[in-house]
Amino acid sequence: MKRSEIIVAVVDGLGGGIGKSLVEKLKKxxxxxxxxxxxxxxxxxxxxxxxxxxxxxxxxxAVVVNAGKARIILGVVTILASGGLLGEITPDMARAVGESDALKILIPMERCRIKLPVEGAPVSQYLDRAMDLVADEVRRLTE
Structure with a gap:
């Protein structure tokens, strides 16, 4: 598979701040x-x-249709939860993301009220680690 054929979907809502940061890092x-x-x-x-x-x-x-087309999905952890992002994630969105064959790289957020058993770190470190995981998956897809 060519790298340009790999669709990375960034899912975000509210003000789009995390999505913006993810897109900037991906494009860099x-x-x-x-x-x-x-x-x-x-x-x-x-x-x-x-x-x-x-x-x-x-x-x-848009989320439902494109979750199935993506090879990688990035977003905050609550894109998997119906009612996530202050209610902006519908049950169908959460289901589409969860059932997608894409690799899901999810960013933990304290305000999401979901605790992950990982060391508390600044969001910027999670964003950097997400880019490492994208690179690993792209290498796997293009080998």
Whole structure:
């Protein structure tokens, strides 16, 4: 598989801040991957597009359809939870992300009220580690 054929979906909502940061880091570390911004609202999608996403779409159907097309999905841990992101993640969105064959790389957030058994670290360290995991998966897909 060519690197340009690998779709990395970044799912975010609310203000799109984490999604924006993920897109910026992806485009800096893996510029030849196809980064697709999937926002639960137009503000989130817009911020990710301005950060350099190759394309994007907004809303429940966009997430549901594109989760199945992605090879890698990035977002905060609550994209797997119905009602996540202050209610912006619908049951169908959570199910589509969870059932996707894509590798899911999820960022823990203290305010999500989900505790992961990992050492508490600044979000920036989780974002950097997410880029390492993307690189590992891209190597696996292109071998």
């Amino acid at each position: 570390t893996q510029p030849d991957l196809h980064v697709r911004a999937l926002g639960t609202n137009s503000e989130a999608t817009g911020r990710m597009l301005k950060a350099g996403a190759d394309d994007g779409a907004t809303g429940e159907n």
